[in-house]
Ligand code: TXA
């Protein structure tokens with residue numbers, strides 16, 4: 001076991017030094033916390049897979065401080081890429097490009113001919129990468145299969161003793177992971193909905209964008225708490241609240257207007273006023289209710305527009321598509 005240090009943003013020099021030494025440092029972004037290591041240090045990258053317990057064939061993103069850093073790995077950033085970088089970087093959009101063969105270790109790409117590039121909108125993390133003098137891998141800093149971490153405390157919970165340090169920059173602003181768009185083929189495809197909506201991307205590229213079909217049985221488990229998660233449709237909330245108040249160990253996660261109607265014997269987590277607060281608090285809520293040992297968590301749905309695309313994608317995965325129904 002190693003001692004996991006908590007760094008303040010003012011201590012970024014020390015954290016950058018650890019990256020250069022081949023150590024693992026968790027870093028803040030606007031979406032969720034990431035787990036960083038020098039992309040070119042294969043031993044360090046392997047330790048990222050171990051710390052997360054992540055399947056070895058699931059590729060890692062390459063987190064950069066600017067688009068210049070991408071050029072070392074990509075022959076030419078195509079027009080789509082240039083437009084999206086111009087409009088959204090630094091920001092919550094990850095871009096997949098074909099890479100120069102051999103430019104990145106296989107452990108990073110899982111042997112693919114493409115790689116995913118991410119430039120987060122977080123001052124201290126951009127400094128971390130600049131000071132380390134290298135891009136870093138940047139998967140979410142959670143144990144594989146568990147909810148993504150939106151605070152340094154969440155990272156500490158999952159990674160204590162496994163990594164050298166965590167840069168604590170407070171809770172993340174967005175709470176949902178970045179949108180991932182594949183620009184390596186004949187047409188752009190969104191492979192993961194995220195903080196940047198399909199509509200925003202379509203506006204910039206001036207064309208309709210396809211969303212990759214989400215397989216119902218995913219290859220990798222996602223956002224999987226110990227509790228059973230169920231979605232509740234808007235018209236079912238009064239029945240669901242009544243049912244929950246007659247059971248033991250049910251948790252309810254919803255916006256304030258719904259939480260207000262829940263009797264005190266039910267464990268609740270308030271998602272705030274709207275989709276923005278709900279997205280920001282979603283993973284923290286799942287973690288908190290899970291830690292209270294509830295058997296079932298009932299969660300509010302949102303319309304699938306804007307941030308709602310990302311929110312509903314995560315909720316569907318966490319619930320394996322289960323809807324609460326009055327029996
Ligand atoms: O917001 C985010 O993107 C966060 C923060 C920390 O930057 N990172 C993140 O990384 O969510 P991760 O590893 O948890 O999710 C990235 C996803 C993975 O599902 C991985 O399979 C996919 O990106 N991915 C990576 N490289 C890929 C590639 N070349 N082609 C297709 N998918 C790829």
Ligand code: MG
Pocket residue numbers: 139140148
């Ligand atoms: Mg992840």
